[in-house]
Amino acid sequence: xxxxxxxxxxxxxxxxxxxxxxxxxxxxxxxxxxxxxxxxxxxxxxxxxxxxxxxxxxxxxxxxxxxxxxxxxxxxxxxxxxxxxxxxxxxxxxxxxxxxxxxxxxxxxxxxxxxxxxxxxxxxxxxxxxxxxxxxxxxxxxxxxxxxxxxxxxxxxxxxxxxxxxxxxxxxxxxxxxxxxxxxxxxxxxxxxxxxxxxxxxxxxxxxxxxxxxxxxxxxxxxxxxxxxxxxxxxxxxxxxxxxxxxxxxxxxxxxxxxxxxxxxxxxxxxxxxxxxxxxxxxxxxxxxxxxxxxxxxxxxxxxxxxxxxxxxxxxxxxxxxxxxxxxxxxxxxxxxxxxxxxxxxxxxxxxxxxxxxxxxxxxxxxxxxxxxxxxxxxxxxxxxxxxxxxxxxxxxxxxxxxxxxxxxxxxxxxxxxxxxxxxxxxxxxxxxxxxxxxxxxxxxxxxxxxxxxxxxxxxxx
Numbered sequence: 001x002x003x004x005x006x007x008x009x010x011x012x013x014x015x016x017x018x019x020x021x022x023x024x025x026x027x028x029x030x031x032x033x034x035x036x037x038x039x040x041x042x043x044x045x046x047x048x049x050x051x052x053x054x055x056x057x058x059x060x061x062x063x064x065x066x067x068x069x070x071x072x073x074x075x076x077x078x079x080x081x082x083x084x085x086x087x088x089x090x091x092x093x094x095x096x097x098x099x100x101x102x103x104x105x106x107x108x109x110x111x112x113x114x115x116x117x118x119x120x121x122x123x124x125x126x127x128x129x130x131x132x133x134x135x136x137x138x139x140x141x142x143x144x145x146x147x148x149x150x151x152x153x154x155x156x157x158x159x160x161x162x163x164x165x166x167x168x169x170x171x172x173x174x175x176x177x178x179x180x181x182x183x184x185x186x187x188x189x190x191x192x193x194x195x196x197x198x199x200x201x202x203x204x205x206x207x208x209x210x211x212x213x214x215x216x217x218x219x220x221x222x223x224x225x226x227x228x229x230x231x232x233x234x235x236x237x238x239x240x241x242x243x244x245x246x247x248x249x250x251x252x253x254x255x256x257x258x259x260x261x262x263x264x265x266x267x268x269x270x271x272x273x274x275x276x277x278x279x280x281x282x283x284x285x286x287x288x289x290x291x292x293x294x295x296x297x298x299x300x301x302x303x304x305x306x307x308x309x310x311x312x313x314x315x316x317x318x319x320x321x322x323x324x325x326x327x328x329x330x331x332x333x334x335x336x337x338x339x340x341x342x343x344x345x346x347x348x349x350x351x352x353x354x355x356x357x358x359x360x361x362x363x364x365x366x367x368x369x370x371x372x373x374x375x376x377x378x379x380x381x382x383x384x385x386x387x388x389x390x391x392x393x394x395x396x397x398x399x400x401x402x403x404x405x406x407x408x409x410x411x412x413x414x415x416x417x418x419x420x421x422x423x424x425x426x427x428x429x430x431x432x433x434x435x436x437x438x439x440x441x442x443x444x445x446x447x448x449x450x451x452x453x454x455x456x457x458x459x460x461x462x
């Protein structure tokens with residue numbers, strides 16, 4: 001694949017940042033995949049598949065991708081629309097005879113599109129959702145039908161966008177009844193076999209346990225993260241059951257949004273444009289099994305997922321051919337921030353450097369002092385400063401300027417920092433950065449800093 005100089009530089013920054021965060025953020029592990037067009041641009045696993053055994057995470061390990069399942073289910077429904085086997089605007093009850101006697105008469109008004117777009121008015125997870133805490137099994141088909149039949153709608157159909165795992169689970173029944181086969185068989189026929197040799201699963205199976213990364217809790221007990229057990233989601237699989245790794249999941253999303261073989265070009269355009277505001281979330285919209293996040297500098301379309309011990313996100317940056325995902329094997333609300341920051345790093349380098357400057361730029365870091373870790377990219381007359389202590393370095397990166405290529409200035413710092421003061425560097429004979437001085441603050445290479453740190457501690461860190 002052709003990778004230009006700016007992209008090579010961006011990937012180096014991204015890898016340094018993610019490697020640093022892996023070692024200093026107290027997370028178990030994570031996978032990152034960046035696709036450009038239909039090719040893997042970058043794919044890497046960081047940290048551990050299991051914190052207790054210290055087993056290293058690999059790019060092949062499977063994750064519970066949770067609500068990203070909804071996009072797979074949506075893709076299958078849209079294929080049936082294209083085949084003329086159903087219509088988005090027809091009543092869902094046409095394919096749900098089990099629910100024809102629902103006590104809430106408004107249920108008759110729910111369309112297939114309402115279920116796809118979370119505008120059915122259904123409750124989110126049912127009357128008793130302890131299955132999310134792994135205190136009881138996820139609902140069976142019969143339990144799902146019973147739960148839906150026993151509850152009134154929260155809102156009238158098409159009144160507002162209100163997230164519903166139960167609504168998307170009903171789409172699994174729509175597929176089963178429209179095709180006369182199990183949900184798993186329908187997904188295999190409509191999607192998985194078209195992806196070829198994929199290890200993506202429609203639901204967890206003990207037979208594949210050895211292929212999974214372990215999911216970990218938040219640091220509850222003595223600040224330790226402990227592994228959760230894996231369980232299948234049964235009738236909720238259309239909403240939250242799918243399992244896969246970052247590479248193969250990103251391939252599905254790239255094919256769905258930009259490629260060929262799953263949806264027609266016309267249906268792809270509708271999928272990437274049709275959406276509604278989420279109730280009381282002014283910056284977010286939800287479409288047909290995908291969510292849209294609009295920021296001042298970009299718009300992302302894709303889906304996130306959260307399952308006990310796992311947090312995931314896959315997104316396509318509209319107007320580009322990038323598809324990026326971040327899979328984390330613990331529960332933290334951060335994957336979207338990471339995906340967004342990766343795109344911001346690409347954008348920041350693209351806007352700051354010419355292709356020739358990017359080719360000749362030198363990098364330095366991680367550099368550390370007692371406060372933070374940082375990373376530099378320097379060309380002759382300009383540079384970039386990246387903070388490494390958070391998950392938003394693309395947003396917080398600052399541009400440096402220089403008259404002589406030796407002393408740099410930054411006028412983007414806040415007044416509490418060393419704004420306006422010189423930034424200087426020490427380099428070895430090959431031009432590699434050994435240390436940096438930002439005003440009165442000194443930073444040295446990570447290994448040098450850690451060795452110096454030992455001499456200042458009262459107890460050994462060995």
